[in-house]
Amino acid sequence: MILGIETSCDETSAGIVDEDGKVLANVVATQVDVHARYGGIVPEVASRQHVIDIRPVVTAALREADTDWDGIDAIAVTHGPGLAGSLIVGLNLAKGLSAATGIPLVGVNHLEGHIYAAWASLEPGPESSPRSGAQFAGYGRQLLDGVLAAGKSLMCLLVSGGHTELVLMRGVNRFELIGQTRDDAAGEAFDKVARVLGLRYPGGPEIQRVADGVSETEPISRAWMRGTHDFSFSGIKTAVLNRARREGIYPKPTSGASEELIASLAKAFQDSVVDVLVTKTVAAAEEFGCGAIVVAGGVAANGPLRDAFHEKSPVPVVIPPISLCTDNGAMIAMAGVRRYASGAKDGWSLDVEPGLRIGAGVPE
Secondary structure, eight states: OEEEEEOSSSEEEEEEEOTTOBEEEEEEEEOHHHHHTTTSOOHHHHHHHHHHHHHHHHHHHHHHTTOOGGGOOEEEEEEESSOHHHHHHHHHHHHHHHHHHOOOEEEEEHHHHHHHGGGOBOOOOOOOOTTTOOOOTTHHHHHHHHHHHTTOOEEEEEESSSOEEEEEEEETTEEEEEEEBSSOOHHHHHHHHHHHTTOOSSHHHHHHHHHTTOOOOOOOOOOOOTTSSOBOOHHHHHHHHHHHHHTTOSSSOOTTOOHHHHHHHHHHHHHHHHHHHHHHHHHHHHHTTOSEEEEESGGGGOHHHHHHHHHHOSSOEEOOOGGGTSSOHHHHHHHHHHHHHTTOOBOTTOOOOTTOOSSOSOOO
C-alpha cells in the first residue's frame, strides 16, 4: 500500500491506495470556507491551515484503511507545482515520517497525480450517468493500460484552477506537453467570472448550479487559437465582464438585474469554455492517433463538461470519479504506486518545486 500526501494548494489530504489501484482511504480537509471570505486563496492562510490539519488527516487515513505503518510500502508526497508554503508542510511531514519509520519516500508531480487519478478505482457501485463519474473497480485502469500496451498514446486534458494543459502520455510516467493556456486557466476563469456575477467562491460549482436548467442564451465568442493546441480564456472572461456591465450586473447588481439574467450569462460562459476544451482535446487526440482521452483536474468535476466529452469523443473517455477530481491524497498515492513500481525513490535532498512542469517540449 502507498500513502499519498497532498498539500499543494488549499486542500490538506492523505490517501491510501493498494498495488491494484483500489482506494482504501481518501481523507480531505478542505479550506473552502476559510478562503471564501476573501474571494480566493490566501497563501499564508493556506499554509497555516495545513499545519493544523495535516497530522489528523494522515491519522484518519490510516484508520480508514484499517492499517498501520507496517502495512505502508512507500510514502508519496506532492513536491510541486503549487504554493511554496503549502508544499513545504506536506513534504516536511513526509520526510519526517519516512525518517521515523524507514519507509521509502517518493516525490510526485501534482499534475501527474491528477492524470493518474483516472487509474484509481473506488468500490463498485450502481449504474450511473457519465456525469456522476461512478467507476466500477478497475475499469479505468484496465482500459487505459490496454491502450498503452497496444502501443497507442493517451491524450490527457489537465484542467483546474491553476492549469489548463494538453499532455500526450506515451507510456507509464512518459508525458509530453503539447498545449497550454496562454493566460488564465479555465478554473481561474470560472472563479473570476463568478466574482463578476456576484457568486460565491469557488466559482466552478456556483456557475454550474445557477446555469443548470437554462435553455437559451446569447452565445459568447470562443478563442480557438487556431493552428496550435493552446488555449486562451482571458477574452471570454472580458466578454462576460463587458456584458455584465451593459446589463447592470457589474460592479454591483442594479434593481433591474434578475437572477434569470445572471443564470443566462453563467450558462453562456460555461458553454463557451466547455466547447473549446472538448473540441480542441478531441482534435488533438485524433491528430496524434490516441486510443483514449483522460480528463483530469478540478474542472473535470463539471457536469456539462463530462457529458460533452462522452457525447462528442470518438474514442473512450476516462474521467475520475468526482471525489478524485479535486486535489486529494488518493491521486498522489496512485501516482506513487506507478513510480514506486518502476523503482523510483527519493532522498532527503527532495525539495519543493513550486514551478514544476509536466512533459516539457513538443513530441516528434
